[in-house]
Amino acid sequence: MTTPKNDKNPRTTGRPTLNEVARRAGVSPITASRALRGIPSVAEELAQRVREAASELGYVANPAARALASARSQTVAVVVPSLGNQLFVETLEAIHAVMRPRGLEVLIGNSHYSRDEEEDLIRNYLAYQPRGLLLTGFERTESARRMLESSGIPCVYMMDLDSGAGLHCVGFSQIRAGAAAAEHLISRGRRRMAFVGAQLDQRTLLRGEGFRRALQQAGLYDPALELLTPRPSSVGLGCELFAQLMASHPQIDAIFFGNDDLAHGALLEAMRRGVKIPEQVAVIGFNDLPASSFTVPRLSSIRTPREAIGRRAAELLLALMAGQPIAEPVQDIGFELMAREST
Amino acid sequence: MTTPKNDKNPRTTGRPTLNEVARRAGVSPITASRALRGIPSVAEELAQRVREAASELGYVANPAARALASARSQTVAVVVPSLGNQLFVETLEAIHAVMRPRGLEVLIGNSHYSRDEEEDLIRNYLAYQPRGLLLTGFERTESARRMLESSGIPCVYMMDLDSGAGLHCVGFSQIRAGAAAAEHLISRGRRRMAFVGAQLDQRTLLRGEGFRRALQQAGLYDPALELLTPRPSSVGLGCELFAQLMASHPQIDAIFFGNDDLAHGALLEAMRRGVKIPEQVAVIGFNDLPASSFTVPRLSSIRTPREAIGRRAAELLLALMAGQPIAEPVQDIGFELMAREST
DNA sequence: AGCCCACAGGATAGCGCTGTCCTCGAAACA
């Protein structure tokens, strides 16, 4: 009794098919197909019969057959660079919440911040003929770009806007967000401000760029006060980088961390070393993770609209998939500076 | 120039097909199919020609056609109860790392700790005819159980072992882990120990159960010192529950939190209130999140083998899918108590 | 009364692949 189904034919699925539903409802298979897809040219009475037959048999359409016959799947693919922090998870949740009620399956790919991995994922997903794609940022290989273009599949780019000319994108300006952090620190009277970034993905670099420009404009920019590392962002790394920065540049009076994880680590390390936050050094993070309003001291941060980006990007993609005219191809959701105890 | 492809037929994909590859390689489609699938009955020279033709055309097999013809997909479905904390993300990563090199797509479903949502997901995924399923825990609806059984699709259960009789499962005993937390606190001389759990999923409850039994055995169990809430675990909730517990039971000398998030919140709240950890109250968490070794004080926790569970579960599923005999249907990966400053 | 049109519903064919025979030639044996 390994397999309860007793089909002799290994090519069949053993599950009820549209034909059986149609026979039970006393209609042709095409009518059944139309009824279950909600195509309005079927009389309501027949449709009702078909729906009943389907539910009695426990019929669920075979997506492979459907995709093969119609040359389009009920699938949307999303590629994010990481699942390791809340950021993209919240965005994914929002995408799911929009797509699933419409019967669209969401394929999730994790590129681990690697262009090559992303290219592989895109190649792979395109084979599934997804109805649409949601990608993160604009940084990708040339051949990925070509595949996307020649596929003709609608695509929405999430998170950044800064170089999204001609594309459909939903996000906020990383550069302006970085600048906002700088302006906030300047408004608090700080003069020797450092930027600490990890991972060094495009968006982190753009935040740093915005921060730098704002400092330059204020005549406060010091290139020695940038600490960048390709290592992935984490609380532990934040401890380490804070210690390093305090050792090499003890005179700094503020730090902008490209990610809240790092800032959390810095707050902990500061506590261990007796560095007073914000009296001696002000600290501001980025993303405003849920924990940031509970740290000691409570962390100032740039709140990013992760849920809204997912939702709006999904809705934009739906409109593109439906061939609707797009009023706003570039949607700026903005960001919000959360000033708390740490600055 | 909306669509670069100029196919008139909307039923075709516009992408190269196996037929074209076969023609280019000068073989029959079946031979091409076999060559690309690595079936050994094809001469190496022919196989080489086919592979070249495929790569020249940029051929990627149509998974829908493949699934339809063979009645099996190249897909494995995973259902986890949450993506909101590191836990399941690390497990998912490990599953991906095992499955993707073998050409298996991983469908990720998030049940949000809801049995009904999980049932929907399972129903939906079964329609895709996945080669296998990876599920979390044993708690599910009766009809989900029936669907799984009658599908005949191999299934591996992750995380818990405590009621996995007769099933293939990979994890550790939540009950024993909870007991280990209790024993650790007892060995530190604590007498009035509380348990705080959120989410109230099966695994959290089992941890509590193990904790309770160990206290009972030591004659130290006090039912008043259990604080349970169905709200999802978070740092903020940890602050709140710690405050609540200290207000209602100021005499406690240790707390076991069912999740590190909660414990992190408790450490922060304790700092705000001047409660000395561990002098006045010892705190131990669960899962040993990466940040736990950096908190102030460093958090004692039960380290759970999340990566190993994903990897081993995936490998076990592969063996089941291949019809191999299973030596160990129940794999106990164990857990590790990380004693740090907070106890 | 005769005509046309609209529309519900059905017949047909095929999406792109693979399971299952089957063929055919060469190697291995008596």
Add this chain to the structure above:
DNA sequence: TGTTTCGAGGACAGCGCTATCCTGTGGGCT
């Protein structure tokens, strides 16, 4: 040399569904 075996490669059919065309009926028109 004749017979058998074996294995590489091909022909065929069909997985379950839907796009497309086609049929037949009823209502509105002249």
